[in-house]
Amino acid sequence: MRFLRNKKGFTLIELVVAMVVFAILGGAVAGMIQSGLNSYGKISDDIYTETEARTALSLITVQIRQHDATDAITVDTPNKVIRLRNNPASATDLSGTVIWFSVDTLYSAQVEDTTAALPGTGDEVTKSVAKIHDITLSQGVAPGGTAFDYTITISYTDTGAKQLSQTITQRSAPADPSPTT
Secondary structure, eight states: HHHHTTTTOOHHHHHHHHHHHHHHHHHHHHHHHHHHHHHHHOOOOOOOOHHHHHHHHHHHHHHHHTTTTTEEEEEEETTTEEEEEEEETSSSOOOOOEEETTEEEEEEEESSSTTSSOOOSSSHHHHEEEEEEEEEEEEOTTTTTSEEEEEEEEEESSSSEEEEEEEEEEEEOOSSSOOOO
């Protein structure tokens, strides 16, 4: 018996209490890790949707600036289409770029005839530019009445709760600054 009394060790109760304490601490740490992963996922999704919206806005801005000439830009506000002719001075060259929105996606295509129906059935290369919730396009006369203003508003996130907006004033004045639809 004396041999057993000199042995140091843990009792069953001490081991159970230690296991319960470690289980509580482990659960707390696991909860914190899960919360961090959820936050990371939400932030990543927000960054992705904002990047898509910025990409769409940038494409439209660059294309309007590149086609900033008399009669080169036609905005079809109700149908959410922008038609940009490469050579507005030529009556026969109707080639250019068409940008349009359909079902949460902004598309762009180089076409031979900007007055034709939307691309998608011919040999043109149609590119999906960005996934966005919605787009609003408007064309108006700039202050002073010598050029056009183009206002682009892009709604993004699943609900369209966030928006990016930009107004671009045409640098070259058209002969007749009356908005087209």
